Amino acid sequence: MAPGPSWAMDQTETPARGPRIRTVPPGDDRQRLVCPDCDWVAYENPKVIVGSVVVWEDRILLCRRAIEPRRGFWTLPAGYMELNETSAAGAVREAWEEARARITPEALLAVYDVTRISQVQLIWRARLDDPAIAPGPESLEVGLFRWEEIPWDDLAFPTVRWALEAHRRIPTDAPFAPATNPPEAPEGL
Amino acid sequence: MAPGPSWAMDQTETPARGPRIRTVPPGDDRQRLVCPDCDWVAYENPKVIVGSVVVWEDRILLCRRAIEPRRGFWTLPAGYMELNETSAAGAVREAWEEARARITPEALLAVYDVTRISQVQLIWRARLDDPAIAPGPESLEVGLFRWEEIPWDDLAFPTVRWALEAHRRIPTDAPFAPATNPPEAPEGL
Numbered sequence: 001m002a003p004g005p006s007w008a009m010d011q012t013e014t015p016a017r018g019p020r021i022r023t024v025p026p027g028d029d030r031q032r033l034v035c036p037d038c039d040w041v042a043y044e045n046p047k048v049i050v051g052s053v054v055v056w057e058d059r060i061l062l063c064r065r066a067i068e069p070r071r072g073f074w075t076l077p078a079g080y081m082e083l084n085e086t087s088a089a090g091a092v093r094e095a096w097e098e099a100r101a102r103i104t105p106e107a108l109l110a111v112y113d114v115t116r117i118s119q120v121q122l123i124w125r126a127r128l129d130d131p132a133i134a135p136g137p138e139s140l141e142v143g144l145f146r147w148e149e150i151p152w153d154d155l156a157f158p159t160v161r162w163a164l165e166a167h168r169r170i171p172t173d174a175p176f177a178p179a180t181n182p183p184e185a186p187e188g189l
Numbered sequence: 190m191a192p193g194p195s196w197a198m199d200q201t202e203t204p205a206r207g208p209r210i211r212t213v214p215p216g217d218d219r220q221r222l223v224c225p226d227c228d229w230v231a232y233e234n235p236k237v238i239v240g241s242v243v244v245w246e247d248r249i250l251l252c253r254r255a256i257e258p259r260r261g262f263w264t265l266p267a268g269y270m271e272l273n274e275t276s277a278a279g280a281v282r283e284a285w286e287e288a289r290a291r292i293t294p295e296a297l298l299a300v301y302d303v304t305r306i307s308q309v310q311l312i313w314r315a316r317l318d319d320p321a322i323a324p325g326p327e328s329l330e331v332g333l334f335r336w337e338e339i340p341w342d343d344l345a346f347p348t349v350r351w352a353l354e355a356h357r358r359i360p361t362d363a364p365f366a367p368a369t370n371p372p373e374a375p376e377g378l
Contacts, residue, residue: 018229019207030271037227040207046270047234048309081235082219086302087309111297111311113275120237120276122300122309 018042046118050090051078053167054103056128059144060164063098065156066140073156076123076163077101087122095126099142100134103127110166112159123163125172207231235307239279240267242356243292245317248333249353252287254345255329262345265312265352266290276311284315288331289323292316299355301348312352314361 019033019042033042053076054061062074077095081087088105095101105124112121133142145151147168155161208222208231222231242265243250251263266284270276277294284290292315301310322331334340336357344350 017227018224018231035207035224035227035229038206038224040224042207042231043269044272045236046272046274048237080232081309083233083235083307084304085235086304087300088302108300111276111300113277115273115275118272120270120309120311 044118046120048081048087048090049078049119049121050081050087050124051076051094051121051163052091052103052105052124052126053109053163054095054099054101054126054128055167056131056144059146060150060167061095061099061101061128061133062143062145062150063135063139064141064143065138066135067138070156072140073154074151075156075160078121078123081122088124091122091124091126096136098136098139100132100136101142102129104129109170110159110163112162114159121159121163123159123166125167233307235309237270237276237279238267238308238310239270239276239313240265240283240310240352241280241292241294241313241315242298242352243284243288243290243315243317244356245320245333248335249339249356250284250288250290250317250322251332251334251339252324252328253330253332254327255324256327259345261329262343263340264345264349267310267312270311277313280311280313280315285325287325287328289321289325290331291318293318295361298359299352301351303348310348310352312348312355314356 017037019035019040021034021036022031023034024031025034025041033044034040035042061077063077064074065071077098079094079097081090082093085093087108091105092103095103103126105126107125108122109125110121110123112123114121131144133144135142150164152161206226208224208229210223210225211220212223213220214223214230222233223229224231250266252266253263254260266287268283268286270279274282276297280294281292284292294313294315296314297311298314299310299312301312303310320333322333324331339353341350
């Protein structure tokens with residue numbers, strides 16, 4: 001569910017209320033978004049997108065977007081990471097929300113910066129546990145595509161192509177993935 | 190510079206103004222932080238910490254914290270990622286701010302979830318370009334430590350130890366690191 005701006009939306013709109021004035025707060029060294037009504041400072045930081053390249057046999061799960069931006073184009077199941085979840089748990093949640101897909105994340109496949117919209121994208125490689133998939137409220141349709149069937153000209157975002165190519169390029173049994181939390185502390189300490 | 194809460198601070202304090210009421214906004218499916226004065230919704234998402242294991246010959250850069258939490262304990266140069274920067278650029282900025290260290294990030298070494306405080310930590314392995322280092326405003330002192338000299342009992346956070354151990358464990362010439370942005374689009378598209 002993404003009631004806020006979608007995961008690739010530009011963050012340029014100026015709200016009519018709430019924090020909306022850019023100024024340097026006392027003691028700070030850069031402009032922040034401040035509410036002119038109550039002086040509350042909204043520290044804005046990059047947002048994390050969590051998603052996955054979901055594999056079933058020789059096919060990859062894609063979702064056709066039912067929402068803007070890029071409505072009608074194909075994407076990976078992905079969305080804003082929520083508070084108090086791991087990136088893997090977020091990828092599982094998004095796969096369910098967008099494609100009713102039950103997945104098991106296997107390795108962190110890719111980390112992308114999209115500075116224009118201040119995003120960090122954490123893309124997992126995941127196994128589809130059950131091929132019964134269905135569109136969630138943010139998808140027009142979902143499908144399992146062989147490599148040569150992928151609608152390359154109708155992908156929603158550059159990082160979708162990058163992640164698909166990374167999946168193709170990086171062997172499943174690669175001997176080194178980035179270190180992630182130790183097994184005894186999957187959610188940190 | 191970290192005028193906001195420090196990178197490991199628990200986010201439990203209730204402000205006297207601004208968004209401070211937890212309620213489910215219309216059309217949403219979970220509680221958000223809402224301003225009772227103007228109904229502005231503060232979508233809270235995990236924050237990204239960027240930092241690095243900085244290497245000079247057989248030594249690693251550590252900083253003794255001048256600020257809470259964990260004042261007086263040793264940490265890696267790390268802090269909140271800012272808008273419109275890559276994680277590598279953020280690691281460079283933090284190394285300068287905290288240790289006046291000029292570094293060159295070489296590979297993304299580790300990605301940690303700390304769900305309790307809703308953090309994702311992206312830790313780079315970096316080369317120190319010049320051993321002239323000095324404490325920045327958030328450090329009491331900085332130093333270059335051989336492995337056996339690292340003050341293990343006085344490290345500030347668990348992820349500092351994890352990242353040091355990951356650096357020790359993962360070979361410098363590891364054949365697979367997570368895919369990051371393609372060379373032609375270091376800041377995303």
